Amino acid sequence: xxxxxxxxxxxxQLGDGALVIISTNPIQKRSGDTDYPFRPxxxxxxxxxxxxxxxxxxxxxxxxxIFLRPNDKKKEIWEGRRLGIEEAPAKLNADKSYSIADxxxxxxxxxxNGGNIFFDSKSCPIDNKxxxxxxxxxxxxxxxxxxxxxxxxxxxxxxxxQKAANISVNAHELAMQNTKSGLFEYEVQSIFDxxxxxNNSKHAYSxxxxxxxxxxxxxxxxxxxxxxxxxxxxxxxxxxxxxYASDITRTFPISGTFSSPQKEVYQIVxxxxxxxxxxxxxxxxxxxxxxxxxxxxxxGLIDLGILETDGELSEFYMHRTGHSIGIDVHDxxxxxxxxxxxxxVSGMVITVEPGIYINNxxxxxxxxxxxxxxxxxxxxVTNDGNKVLTxxxxxxxxxxxxxxxxxx
Ligand code: GLY
Ligand code: MN
Ligand code: MN
Numbered sequence: 001x002x003x004x005x006x007x008x009x010x011x012x013q014l015g016d017g018a019l020v021i022i023s024t025n026p027i028q029k030r031s032g033d034t035d036y037p038f039r040p041x042x043x044x045x046x047x048x049x050x051x052x053x054x055x056x057x058x059x060x061x062x063x064x065x066i067f068l069r070p071n072d073k074k075k076e077i078w079e080g081r082r083l084g085i086e087e088a089p090a091k092l093n094a095d096k097s098y099s100i101a102d103x104x105x106x107x108x109x110x111x112x113n114g115g116n117i118f119f120d121s122k123s124c125p126i127d128n129k130x131x132x133x134x135x136x137x138x139x140x141x142x143x144x145x146x147x148x149x150x151x152x153x154x155x156x157x158x159x160x161x162q163k164a165a166n167i168s169v170n171a172h173e174l175a176m177q178n179t180k181s182g183l184f185e186y187e188v189q190s191i192f193d194x195x196x197x198x199n200n201s202k203h204a205y206s207x208x209x210x211x212x213x214x215x216x217x218x219x220x221x222x223x224x225x226x227x228x229x230x231x232x233x234x235x236x237x238x239x240x241x242x243x244y245a246s247d248i249t250r251t252f253p254i255s256g257t258f259s260s261p262q263k264e265v266y267q268i269v270x271x272x273x274x275x276x277x278x279x280x281x282x283x284x285x286x287x288x289x290x291x292x293x294x295x296x297x298x299x300g301l302i303d304l305g306i307l308e309t310d311g312e313l314s315e316f317y318m319h320r321t322g323h324s325i326g327i328d329v330h331d332x333x334x335x336x337x338x339x340x341x342x343x344x345v346s347g348m349v350i351t352v353e354p355g356i357y358i359n360n361x362x363x364x365x366x367x368x369x370x371x372x373x374x375x376x377x378x379x380x381v382t383n384d385g386n387k388v389l390t391x392x393x394x395x396x397x398x399x400x401x402x403x404x405x406x407x408x
Contacts, residue, residue, distance in 0.1 A: 002156050003049045004093050006149065007059050010047065013145050016061075017115025020142055021107070021134075022047060023056040026124040037202075041122070042327040043146045045243055050092055052083060054100045056126060058110050065110060066094040067103050100126070107133045118142035147332035151324060152347035157244060158380060161326070161349055164201065164241035165378055165389035168248045171195040172235065172393050176403050181229035181254050185209040188235065189223050196239040204245035204329045207237035211254065215372025216357040218319060227254045232262055234372055238329065245329040247351050248390050249376035256404035258397055261367040265356050268300030269373045270395060272354040276321055280344055280352070280379055280386040287340040290321035293354040306358065306368055316358060322351040325378055348381040349389070 011018055024044040028036045040051045048057050048066070056067040071084035088097035098106050107130065111117055117134065120143045121127040153161065175191045189209045196202060206221040212231035214220045227233060233254050238246035251269075253262060275296055276289035297317050301307035307316060324331040326349060333348070344350075355374030358364055377390045394403055402408045 001093070002154070003047060004064075007047050007064065008061075010142070010145055010149060011059070011061050014118060014142070015116060017113065019058065019060045019111060019113060019115050019117050020047075021056065021058050021117065021119040021130060022142070023122070023124070023126045023130065024050070024053060025122070026126065027053050040243070042243075042332075043143065043150075046146065046150055046327060048092060050083075051243075054126065056100065056103060056107075056130070057094075058107065060113065060115065062113075063096065063110075064094045065096045065098065065106070066092055067098050067100045067106070070099045070101075104129055104133050111137060116140055118145075150326055150331065151333035152345060153326060153349055153380070154347070157326065158347075158349075160242050160244040161246065161378070161380075162389050164204075164239055164244050164246040165248075166392075167196065167199045167201050167241060168238045168246040169390055169393040170199075171237065171239070172248055172250050173403065175235055175237075176250070176252055176394075176400065177406060179227065179233060179252070179254060179404070181227050183227050185211055185214075185223040185225055185227065185233075188227070188233070189237075192237045192239075199239070199241075201239035201241040204238045204240035204247065208234065208249075209237070210234045210372065213360060213370040213372070215251065215374075216359050216370065218357070229255050230259070232258075232266075232371060232373065234374055236374065236376065238378075240329075243327055245325055245327070245331075246378055246390065247325055247329050247353075247376060248378070248393060249353055249355075249374045250393065250395065250400075251373045251375065252400045252404060257401055262371060262373075263397055264304055265358070265368065265371050266373050266397060268297060268304075269354055269356050269375050270397075271300070272296040273352055273375045273377070273395075276352045276354060277377065277379055277386065277388060280350070280381060282344050282346050282381060282383065284344050285340070286342045286344060286350070289350075289352055293321045293352075297354060297356060301356065304365075304368065306364060316356050317354065318357070319353075319355070321354050322379075325349050325351055344381045346381050346383045350379055350381070351376055352379055353377075 025041040030036045058065045085097045171192045209223040210220040211227045215234035234251045236249040272293040276293040279288050324333040353376030357372045360369045380387045
């Protein structure tokens with residue numbers, strides 16, 4: 001029902017007679033005869049709830065047609081179950097279903113209704129076939145309409161995102177409790193691998209398990225170095241549950257106790273993060289959390305003597321403070337360049353993730369070198385402010401130290 005409501009709402013924006021054509025992702029080869037696990041296209045999944053490869057949805061106000069793989073006894077023994085053409089209409093709320101092999105033939109008939117056609121090609125084999133069928137027609141883009149809808153999460157989505165957040169919170173807590181020097185980064189990663197799998201979820205993105213200096217490599221995913229007593233460990237990991245993402249970063253001392261310089265840097269990031277979160281409510285510009293966090297980090301770094309008053313903040317804080325999150329971890333919407341003037345609307349979910357990354361630079365006081373800190377939470381905009389979906393995961397210095405030493 002939820003998907004039907006979304007399709008109707010999209011069609012209402014596209015005008016009378018509109019016909020939308022949308023396909024899912026192709027299967028991606030990994031190596032030799034092995035493939036990457038299949039992941040449906042996010043826009044397709046949002047509108048259909050269907051998660052099999054080789055499928056195309058075609059819908060107007062009058063008719064919803066789904067093209068999919070037919071049942072095939074032999075193939076299903078090797079590759080897994082298929083919904084099949086007979087079951088599809090009832091299961092997916094469709095009016096008609098055809099084999100994907102009949103796509104070109106049947107699509108020619110479906111586009112014959114004279115209304116505007118909406119389609120975006122991903123240049124994959126199925127989309128190339130669709131393009132060939134449509135070559136005589138004027139075709140309009142539908143992506144921006146779908147993305148505006150995806151920006152505002154409905155209740156069903158918020159529920160799934162809260163579940164994803166809860167799983168990730170628990171995994172981070174386990175990681176804090178079980179980290180000690182001498183372990184390798186991948187051993188800490190295995191806590192997330194196991195916990196996510198145990199809870200019917202997957203990594204929403206390649207996890208970053210970065211000890212010491214590795215935290216200053218923003219997309220560090222090697223996760224293969226030993227953890228040293230005295231260093232911080234930055235973990236950026238979040239699960240995807242029923243195709244909805246969570247995205248959490250915590251930074252904590254491998255020994256269980258922050259050193260004084262680590263505390264100083266950490267507290268600046270935490271103050272920046274809390275102030276940025278507090279600014280989020282409907283009507284506030286989506287860029288506001290970034291402005292607030294950047295100012296606090298700039299002032300803090302100047303106070304510590306790390307940044308000159310006229311210095312470049314981007315030497316130590318080189319990414320934005322957040323992004324929209326949903327079916328994709330970097331979801332459609334708010335954080336895109338031209339959208340910074342947008343304002344928050346109830347139902348948006350964004351991350352707030354300021355950081356400070358101090359490289360091994362002769363100009364820097366040695367006590368601060370190689371410290372990388374990021375703190376990231378997922379925040380739902382509500383009617384009167386916001387709700388942090390990941391709020392139950394500790395982030396105050398004293399609470400981190402307590403949990404690491406198994407005192408809470
Ligand atoms: N994990 C990717 C990000 O924080 O944006
Ligand atoms: Mn992250
Ligand atoms: Mn993020």
